[in-house]
Amino acid sequence: MKRDPIYGIMAEFDSAQALVDAARTTHQAGYKKIDAYSPFPIEGLAEEIGFHFDEIPLTVLIGGIIGGVSGYLMQYWMSAVDYPLNIGGKPYHSWPAFIIITFEMTILFAGISAVFGMLAFNGLPMPYHPVFNVPRFSSASKDRFFLIVFSSDKKYDPVGVRKFLEALNPRSISEVPS
Amino acid sequence: MPEQYKSSTDLERAPVIEPGHTFGTVTEKISSIVLTRPASNGWFVGFGLCFMLTMMLLYALGYLFLKGIGIWGVTIPIGWGFAIVNFVWWIGIGHAGTLISAILLLLRQSWRNSINRFAEAMTLFAVACAGVFPAVHVGRPWLAYWLFPIPNTMRVWPQFRSPLMWDVFAVSTYATISALFWYTGLIPDMATLRDRTDNRALKMVYGMLCMGWRGSARHWHRYETMYLLLAGLATPLVLSVHTVVSFDFAVGIVPGWHTTIFPPYFVAGAIYSGFAMVLMLAIPIRKIYGLEDFITERHLQNSAKVMLATGLIVAYGYGIEAFMGWYGGDRYDAFTLWNRLHGPYAGPYWALLICNIFIPQVLWIRKLRTSPVALFFISGVILVGMWLERFVIVVLSLHRDFLTSSWGMYYPTRWDWMTYIGTIGMFLMLMFLFLRILPAISIFEMRTLLPEAEVKE
Numbered sequence: 182m183k184r185d186p187i188y189g190i191m192a193e194f195d196s197a198q199a200l201v202d203a204a205r206t207t208h209q210a211g212y213k214k215i216d217a218y219s220p221f222p223i224e225g226l227a228e229e230i231g232f233h234f235d236e237i238p239l240t241v242l243i244g245g246i247i248g249g250v251s252g253y254l255m256q257y258w259m260s261a262v263d264y265p266l267n268i269g270g271k272p273y274h275s276w277p278a279f280i281i282i283t284f285e286m287t288i289l290f291a292g293i294s295a296v297f298g299m300l301a302f303n304g305l306p307m308p309y310h311p312v313f314n315v316p317r318f319s320s321a322s323k324d325r326f327f328l329i330v331f332s333s334d335k336k337y338d339p340v341g342v343r344k345f346l347e348a349l350n351p352r353s354i355s356e357v358p359s
Numbered sequence: 360m361p362e363q364y365k366s367s368t369d370l371e372r373a374p375v376i377e378p379g380h381t382f383g384t385v386t387e388k389i390s391s392i393v394l395t396r397p398a399s400n401g402w403f404v405g406f407g408l409c410f411m412l413t414m415m416l417l418y419a420l421g422y423l424f425l426k427g428i429g430i431w432g433v434t435i436p437i438g439w440g441f442a443i444v445n446f447v448w449w450i451g452i453g454h455a456g457t458l459i460s461a462i463l464l465l466l467r468q469s470w471r472n473s474i475n476r477f478a479e480a481m482t483l484f485a486v487a488c489a490g491v492f493p494a495v496h497v498g499r500p501w502l503a504y505w506l507f508p509i510p511n512t513m514r515v516w517p518q519f520r521s522p523l524m525w526d527v528f529a530v531s532t533y534a535t536i537s538a539l540f541w542y543t544g545l546i547p548d549m550a551t552l553r554d555r556t557d558n559r560a561l562k563m564v565y566g567m568l569c570m571g572w573r574g575s576a577r578h579w580h581r582y583e584t585m586y587l588l589l590a591g592l593a594t595p596l597v598l599s600v601h602t603v604v605s606f607d608f609a610v611g612i613v614p615g616w617h618t619t620i621f622p623p624y625f626v627a628g629a630i631y632s633g634f635a636m637v638l639m640l641a642i643p644i645r646k647i648y649g650l651e652d653f654i655t656e657r658h659l660q661n662s663a664k665v666m667l668a669t670g671l672i673v674a675y676g677y678g679i680e681a682f683m684g685w686y687g688g689d690r691y692d693a694f695t696l697w698n699r700l701h702g703p704y705a706g707p708y709w710a711l712l713i714c715n716i717f718i719p720q721v722l723w724i725r726k727l728r729t730s731p732v733a734l735f736f737i738s739g740v741i742l743v744g745m746w747l748e749r750f751v752i753v754v755l756s757l758h759r760d761f762l763t764s765s766w767g768m769y770y771p772t773r774w775d776w777m778t779y780i781g782t783i784g785m786f787l788m789l790m791f792l793f794l795r796i797l798p799a800i801s802i803f804e805m806r807t808l809l810p811e812a813e814v815k816e
Contacts, residue, residue, distance in 0.1 A: 196811060197811070197812055197813075197814050198813075198814050198815065201814050204576075216575050216576065216577065217575070217576040218573060218574045218575055218576070219574055219576065219579065220382060220386075220547075220551070220574060220803060220806055221547075221579075221803045221804070221806040221807045221812060222579040222580075222582065222583045222803075222807065223576070223579070223812075223814055224814065225814065226576040226579070226580075226814075227576040227577055227579065227580035229576075230576055230577075232576065232577045232580055235580055235581060235584050236581070237581050237584040237585050237588065238584060238588065241585075241588050241592075255508060256519045259508060259516035259517070259519065260516070260518075260519050260520070263514075263516060264514065264515055264516045266518065268518060268520050271520055275520055278519060278520040279519060281525040281528070281529070281599070281603060281606075282519060282524070282525060282528045284595075284599060285525075285528040285529050285532040285596075285599065286528065286532075288532055288536065288592050288593075288595070288596045288599075289532040289535060289536065291588075291592050292532075292535070292536045292539055292540075292589055292592050292593070292596075293535070293539070295539075295585045295588050295589050295592070296539045296542075296543055296585060296589070298585070299543070299581045299582055299584075299585035300570065302581055303575075303577070303578045303581055303582070305570040305571060305572065305578075306567075306570030306571050307570070307571040308566050308567060308570070308571040309571065310571060310573055312573055313573070318573075319554035319555075320554070321554075321573065321574050322386075322547070322550045322551040322553075322554045322555075322572075322574060323382060323383060323386045323551060323554065323555070324381065324382035324383045324386065
């Protein structure tokens with residue numbers, strides 16, 4: 182499939198409120214492949230652009246369970262199976278003494294899966310991305326708010342999208358080359 | 360905040376950010392410290408001095424590797440000297456960073472946003488300093504990897520029933536999670552630095568470090584979930600770390616160690632000394648870099664209040680220790696109490712009571728809580744006091760236990776002091792570097808505090 186030379190059309194807004202309103206209007210107008218960019222997290226913005234399932238909690242839960250189970254089994258296997266050592270007459274499988282390391286391993290694995298899960302699901306690291314081709318986009322990490330309609334959207338047509346975004350009263354509109 | 364929640368005291372309080380700031384000014388002000396402000400002579404002098412102290416640390420450690428721990432003052436019966444005192448002190452200091460970044464986040468204390476970044480950096484550097492000591496005090500540091508469950512040709516495994524093994528896992532988990540928390544917090548801010556700088560090489564470096572962050576709403580959503588969960592995980596973790604450190608002592612049967620008050624009292628002491636360190640760093644930083652708008656009187660006040668509260672918990676811990684020594688009926692515990700008050704190390708014990716209990720009571724006075732100079736000195740006193748506390752716990756309990764025939768004295772050598780002062784140098788050197796290459800205040804979290812950031816449904 183030939184790639185569209187245009188990645189999408191981007192509108193720039195002045196405030197978080199304007200971006201949230203614009204995102205809602207755009208999504209309700211039937212544009213589904215859109216994204217919004219802001220210099221800080223805005224509550225509810227992701228939902229407005231149709232993001233409903235966050236994978237992170239489940240990832241962390243699975244990571245934590247793997248960490249806890251493997252931490253306990255590691256201690257059990259090493260102390261009771263592979264290298265049983267009598268320490269002060271304590272049982273080989275002295276479970277109360279194993280709880281702390283089990284706990285620490287749970288936290289360790291859960292924390293690592295939180296961070297690496299976030300990066301993986303976000304597709305990071307990704308040093309290059311088409312949106313960086315727009316010079317004004319450098320303000321997205323400072324004080325500007327951007328909304329993009331991707332050219333892969335079913336309803337996308339260059340003129341129509343531009344007209345639609347202009348009606349949202351943005352500060353500027355740019356084409357994003359891919 | 361809705362009007363009805365604003366109490367009268369809220370209105371009297373100093374704001375978290377001084378009025379008049381916008382997204383742009385907050386960004387410029389914090390990122391300019393890194394990007395445009397030239398390093399001053401004072402910075403070079405401070406950094407140079409700390410660098411020399413770090414070299415002294417490496418020298419002391421090099422000599423230690425050459426000669427063995429005989430160069431230290433440790434002997435039998437005092438096998439745990441400065442190394443463990445300093446380890447516990449540094450780990451404790453680290454705790455305030457996690458408390459500020461994780462626990463205060465969960466409690467929705469938004470004032471934390473302007474001090475969490477460098478408090479987290481402080482945690483990381485303090486844990487690095489702490490990590491030096493257990494690794495070198497094992498006597499044969501090249502075998503320190505035996506502490507980890509690594510398959511080996513001797514077909515032996517670590518002994519998991521020992522609190523020292525728990526400590527290995529607790530501290531290494533703590534170091535890992537603190538590093539992840541700090542780094543992920545930096546990702547959006549490094550993207551800001553990437554976009555602000557004109558220097559192409561710096562753009563590449565920050566661009567790589569921020570992993571190409573572009574602030575997409577989907578990314579932010581996952582990011583915030585991750586951050587909140589990490590805070591939720593770090594909260595029980597930080598409480599567990601000093602608890603486990605206290606188990607190193609409390610599980611032993613030595614009089615003065617074998618007590619159930621240790622875990623809560625260690626955690627409170629850790630937060631106490633940690634906030635003292637936060638203030639000792641924040642007060643000069645806000646002054647030198649002109650950040651009084653972001654680290655306001657409110658932050659100083661709140662930190663002082665946390666110190667006052669945790670200080671009282673610590674005082675309660677001392678009280679219970681003394682009470683149990685007297686009331687418990689164990690003659691060795693009773694002797695430990697007597698020995699603390701009247702023995703050869705009575706000086707450090709009384710000094711610790713003065714530093715940790717008596718002097719900090721002046722924080723009840725509002726005027727002193729808001730005076731940077733007074734707070735700076737009180738924090739210094741508390742840090743000294745908390746170091747003395749660990750000295751008392753480690754050395755006093757060991758030097759006179761059950762048999763008079765095995766009593767002894769501990770005299771730290773110059774190598775002990777060089778290692779200790781060297782880690783302070785290393786800590787401050789890392790802090791100096793951090794201030795120049797990364798944003799010392801979380802820029803994106805500061806933006807969320809501005810009134811413009813509010814969105815109505």
